[in-house]
Amino acid sequence: MKILVTGTAGFIGYHFANRMVKDGHEVVGLDNINDYYDVQLKYDRLKAAGISRESVQYNHLSQSSTQENYKFIQLQLEDAGNLERLFTRQKFDMVCHLAAQAGVRYSLDNPKAYVDSNILGFLNILEACRFHPVKHLVYASSSSVYGVNKQQPYSVKNNVDHPISLYAASKKSNELMAHTYSHLFNIPTTGLRFFTVYGPWGRPDMAYFSFAKAIIEEKEIQVFNNGLNERDFTYVDDIVEGIARVMQHIPSPNQVEDVVLDPSISTAPYRLFNIGNSQPVQVLEFIETLEKSLEKTAIKRMVDAQPGDVLSTFADVQDLEETIKFRPQTTLKEGIQHFSEWFKWYYKRTN
DSSP states (O other): OEEEEEOTTSHHHHHHHHHHHHTTOEEEEEEOOOSSSOHHHHHHHHHHTTOOGGGOOBTOEEEOSSOTTEEEEEOOTTOHHHHHHHHHHHOOSEEEEOOOOOOSTHHHHOHHHHIIIIIIHHHHHHHHHHHSOOSEEEEEEEGGGGTTOOOSSBOTTSOOOOOSSHHHHHHHHHHHHHHHHHHHHOOOEEEEEEOOEEOTTOOTTSHHHHHHHHHHHTOEEEEEGGGTOEEOOEEHHHHHHHHHHHHHSOOOOOOHHHHHHOTTOOSSSEEEEEEOOSOOEEHHHHHHHHHHHHTSOOEEEEEOOOTTOOSBOOBOOHHHHHHHSOOOOOOHHHHHHHHHHHHHHHHHHHO
């Protein structure tokens, strides 16, 4: 198939695009390469996929030098005209939409970035899929949508009407927008609520990445809420495997009586899934595992919880397991070891 994967200069998008190419699909990667975090890391991901920095120009398709089935285009999701022209020219079979303005804390200071990218940008993706029909649109949501929900593990059958960050609200909006387009225009859509993804080529704005950098450099790290927050850390390869399987499972409409009891399904071709490890770990334990892997001790400063942070995340993946016969399996020790090996290699190479 020909697949559009957005966010391919980003963490999950980079890994997923490579997986699709490896599986024999023709992939067009898209990213705006914004400066939310170090753009050099984004260009290094592209370089690892065979896309040189010199070949990247706005609204221009660059051919990978190492993967004949992979091309990349730098494009803003808000650029509706050029996005529509891309769909017209390429005639995609499926779309995996992983691009977004990420981060909870950043949304406190830069709210407009979330409206532009996550809401207007997603609307443009939906419109493109409306006028250039695809077999399946899979898009990234987030565990952040569960907000103040205290019922754990988090289930896609739970109510998620009380987000506590604009980032979470934008992801909840994506789910509602997708449902509307599935209902009105019969576009099969599946939303995936990711739970704290980590691994090689990860995002430097994520706590585990900044922890690793500080530990290596023997600098102090801030541990919010005294390290008592729990996160359902999920290794990136498990996320990629889940997305790959979900892409092949195109949702079908359900009966009205079933939909009343389950907001993750619909009378439209619409579906929601959690993808998480289902094994919450305290942040303090995560740091200890990272210390062992890096063979260095962290200098910790315990601080209060941050506004917009949830105390715990815990994924119920029963629906995912029953539907696609998969649940994440990588242990924290294994995942951290893989990340640490990559991080030491990358840090040494860039410093």
